[in-house]
Amino acid sequence: MTSISVVLVDDHTVVRSGLKALLGTQADIAVVGEAASGEEALEAAQQHAPDVVLMDLAMGTGMDGIEAIKQLRQRTPKQAVIVFTTYDSDADIVRAVDAGAMGYLLKDAAPEEIFAAVRGAVQGKSVMSAPVASRLFQQLRNPDEILTPREAELLSLLTEGLSNRDLGKRLFISEATVKTHLAHIYAKLGVETRAAAIATAIRREGMR
Amino acid sequence: MTSISVVLVDDHTVVRSGLKALLGTQADIAVVGEAASGEEALEAAQQHAPDVVLMDLAMGTGMDGIEAIKQLRQRTPKQAVIVFTTYDSDADIVRAVDAGAMGYLLKDAAPEEIFAAVRGAVQGKSVMSAPVASRLFQQLRNPDEILTPREAELLSLLTEGLSNRDLGKRLFISEATVKTHLAHIYAKLGVETRAAAIATAIRREGMR
């Protein structure tokens, strides 16, 4: 059989060379291109027509990973995209899967896990790191906690530290509406104060 | 001249191999050992006696990077430690420099920057990525913003989303005292509400 061609997308030089070295040890996997940004990724995917795109979500500047995935899925639907990132934030996982990612690996994944994901991806199998899978599972299990788009927007602004009045101005809605949304958000997040909402929101959105 | 020996410490396999590949291109730099945790780092430093230790701060489990730096500085003071990490949080930078780090690089640093840091470190020069340097500079320029230990403790609990009453109970002080501390914290952080304080606190402590 012919070997699996892969394009790497990551703005960290060291991560790219690390992955390249790692994947290079496998006879059936060949890195055919690299990119340091979303824009470059689209180019590289077009030019090299790889079987798999291994992509970091956090790109320093320009198009972010999620947007890049969407574009890739549109332009070259046959290429499988695997997310390879440092953090397992709920929002990122859901958005990546939504955008059409075939797998979701964390950077501390064991080499074998990475190889398995690449090989699985070309066969249409989706592979994800254990912590990622459990997060995703929780999301599905608990649909009550899913915020509406408007609520999510509000919550995101909330984490900037804005007051109700400011939130209203920013979103062109009355303070009353802001309070209504907030009440719903608190209920869904299981908190009672905006302080706690901010805390859980920020922690859910990354790190940990 | 003899080449500079380096030990790499990072819990991500790909980052280690990437760095190794990158440093391997330089004739005067040789990677003599690797470690995936703080504990392993101490061992490797002892065993290989490198000139430079390149270390990530975030280690999945066990001893964290800061603690590892402190121990290294004590045991093998001649070895220069360079921090090589993803994020430039104020707290991490200050603590790392405090612990005795000779340099502070971000993972998106250009290869040349990394080489320069390694070469500089053995000569006693400290090299840090531009964003890191500017952060550090701000810290020094603005001593007003340094929180007292008690205030920092309060702020940290604040980010859990506690109310003033709860904060008082947790710290065994009256609500009045809590309010006093909070007022001071707000002034130092340059915010007016607890929501904004939480937001800036969490963002300063990492990510972004």
Place this chain on the structure above:
DNA sequence: ACCAGTATCAGCCAAAAGGTGGAGAGACCA
């Protein structure tokens, strides 16, 4: 001995946030 910094507490008042209950409009789906 004095001063600066820190930590503790109080009271008062205005502003902001949260709780409750209700309501209309548009979208979407069965």
Place this chain on the structure above:
DNA sequence: TGGTCTCTCCACCTTTTGGCTGATACTGGT
């Protein structure tokens, strides 16, 4: 068409927060 979801808004009331002023006490350094 009827039901559900989402977004929008309102009024009333209680609780929480923040701003202000002032006070005591312990510490460490000059």
